[in-house]
Amino acid sequence: MDDHDPYYYDSDDDGTASDTSEEGLVEVPQDDIPGYFQERDGRLFHSHGSSPYPLPVDADEFHRQNGLNRLLRTLIGDLFVGPVRELLAMSLGEQRRVVDLGTGTGQWVLDMAHEFPHVRFYGVDIVPIATRYPPHNVLFEMHNIMEPFRYQDGSIDMVHARSISMAIQDYRALLHEVGRILRRGGLFVSCEWGRFPAMEDGSEVAIRAPRAHAFFNAIRDTLRVRRGIEPVASDIPHFLEATGQFTNIETRRFLAPVGEWPTDPARREMGREFREMMILYARSMRAVLRDGPFADYADALVEGYIRDISTVSGIVSTCFTVHARRI
Template sequence: MAIDYSHQRPVPGSESHTMPHPHDDGDEDGRSDSDMSEGIVELSADEIPEYFQERGGRLFHSHGSCPYPLPVDAEEQQRQNGLHQLLRRLLGGELAVGPVREVLAALPGEQRRVLDLGTGTGSWVLDMAREYPDVRFYGVDIVPIATRYPPRNVLFEMHDIKEQFRYDTGAIDMVHARSVTMAIRDYGALLPEIARVLRRGGLFVSCEWGRRPAMADGSDVAARAPRALAFFDAIRSTLLERRGIQTVADRIPQLLADSGKFTHIVARTYHMPIGDWPDNPEMRELGREYREMVELYARSMRAVLLDGRWAAHADDLVQGYIDEIWSVPGLVSICHTVYARRG
């Protein structure tokens, strides 16, 4: 069962006790039918700390069944928020790939709904909610780190995405999943449930970063940036050995096809520069800012390395990667995007 931890902040001058509750969907959507197959339990403010644990000076989720390995503290939230803005710039100002505007276009008597999986700080949901004020947004995550005072068309909930969603079949117009592959062990098993809650013709959008560096000119990264490659090789092996997390970013289009539930599958990769080496001024600034996010990522990933057979070399691996992102021109991160329609 999902847990609602958001509360509406009273509007100045209004009677807060008469404000509709954020999960009274029937009233807010102007419809008598609900998109929920079951209710949600509200989490009080004093209960929120129970969902975290401290290890090695960093804060992590305390949900034992979820394999997600990264911290969820202020430093990691800074990285998530910064990366969100940089990715939007990389995508040409868009918040997601695909025919989003078409799918969310208003129709008389219809309430459009969007579900964001692994919402994290909620940055994507909040920006989308501003662009589509008449659309209802749901952001779910294993920990309550998004704002507890979202706009009226947003509801943040705690939910483990490997479990069944509370939404009725065909209730959702768009499902968005970004950077969720470290939160689940079997991505393919997630797709039937996504398909279930999507209406026919609804949109699924995925965005995942590859777990291997590359060179913009296609040259051998092992020769140009061996310490960066060693860092990611250690990360991939540790995630698989200790948590059962596979590298699937480039295989999601095939998984969608194999599920038999999606059509019009369109995949595209984007290259994010790491550092200020590009000639193009806009990309140079993007790469400079992204490098700061990469360094935060490397330091967060130290916790992953300490959990496996690379523990004795964790600091050297992290520092080696950081040294090369500051000294090797041409390094890029590959962002794998794909969108598909519910068949």
Template sequence: MAIDYSHQRPVPGSDSHNMSHPLDLDDDRSDSDTSEDIVELSADEIPGYFQERGGRLFHSHGSCPYPLPVDAEEQQVRRTSPSVLSPARQNGLHQLLRKLTGALSVGPVHDVLTHLPGEQRRVLDLGTGTGSWVLDMAREFPDVRFYGVDIGTPRTVPIATRYPPRNVQFEMHDIKEQFRYDTGALDMVHARSITMAIRDYGALLPEIARVLRSGGLFVSCEWGRRPALADGSEVATRAPRAVAFFQAVKDTLLERRGIQTIADRIPQLLADSGDFTHIVARTYHMPIGDWHPNVDMQELGREYRDMVELYARSMRAVLLDGRWAAHADSLVQGYIDEIWSVRGLVSICYTVYAKRR
């Protein structure tokens, strides 16, 4: 079931299942890309989608392996001083990644989404999270319709944008299940940071291929879950506590959630699927801290280090669920200490885009 965060305010006493949504007006045709199975989540249903552990809020959806909290520290904004609100991790990462790559997405996006008279371009964002990517893209491409889906609740789609732009629709959907879109209905599918929300990435690709038109674009963007140094030197020697932290994370995610570390393997999975062509992969190195010689990259690194610290503190809840539980605090603190003291640390962002055959 897809749950829609509608543009239209419900009329008191109305049946939400029969509500008319402005974005769906052109979907009553025989070749509609959408289904009727959209309902609006009522306020009294919200608590059923959460569970609290260790003072943090988590998804309660039993089939979703996503391990990180979905509370304000992860999803929304945090107050860094009485007068300053800073973006929490997911929104902050969105902004920093855009600065690092110089665009909202890699690949020939403008070519694929070029507006043609009589044709409606459509884009699906998987694991939309706070919806930042969708909202920014919708401003850049006002003639394109955007769908953002996530397993979560109003905390994991932009609650501050409950009534988003007319060319945007947010829905709840488990991406392991079949999408509600017709075959060949979409021009682009975007998937960023979803590898902790799905156990078998390769099994997702045929469904992505199904909903893409021939020549449609698939874009993936994933952070590597391992430490690295910009100069390629041995990270285990210079940052052993970072190595220990990520090894514990890797072990726990695999043993407790069945989540594998596959960011660098996605291009090969696309090739193996047989559904995609023109596969182009690229990595970006995000500095952690202000060690970079370039002034702009120094600022980027300082901001990103704050995001990394938030990530480490959120990951503590994951470590408490596995065999590293007794060492969770020391592992987290050790990694945080090194991102502030070891110069040259980077996070690797793996991107790939491909065309549907």
């Protein structure tokens, strides 16, 4: 059995005194991995029946996730927001631990593991799509993040949650579980995209880009009706406060251009790349829309949105970031 296999767990946790419970972790044999996927409309989706996550888990989606990881790093200026370097600083005799929820391809974890080689990283997702040969300080695990985590109370230094809102029907319950596993002074970091586009000059999207507005309206209603998923990006700070478990809650908003309309060369390039990612997102959402109240209009909604972000100047997407300390 290879101790670099992400689904094999070293029982002594790199030789350190482990604060996590490893009971029940098993290796997923290579031959069994196809059993975690199902094909619909020519796209590959997870087959975990209890997870509401709607997007595909195939090559196009991997390209989108990795592209967004690069763009977000440029947009926010780092791999994270908040006092992460201070929190993860090496301390003699202490093993720092970070959990990445909805890790996807695992690219954020791999980037972080390179920057913080003394930190133990756990990437959690419902499908085995991350590399099977991660660095020595990385473990990829399969888990539905709507269910309780295996980690013991107060055993984790940081929980990172990027773009997980479509995998969660009760974000408040998730935050209580995050609060349980974080140590006192531990850090929660969230990064979610708003579910609606905006105009950089503050004008009405419904007027300036009506097809984009209609596309996201249909997505919102479909996710609510078919999967019980609500848009929560702007509500996470209030949810954190309501738990009574967090303090020093800090929020920021970052605006990403969609399209090549910015005059600044760097923003123009970002807008071009971000538009590519949003076209992939729209095409991935086609299968979702076909399984809901807008099934008859799915193709028109997708193509209309792509037309708007290809022709209308000033469209932006909003990235909401939050970080908070465990009391």
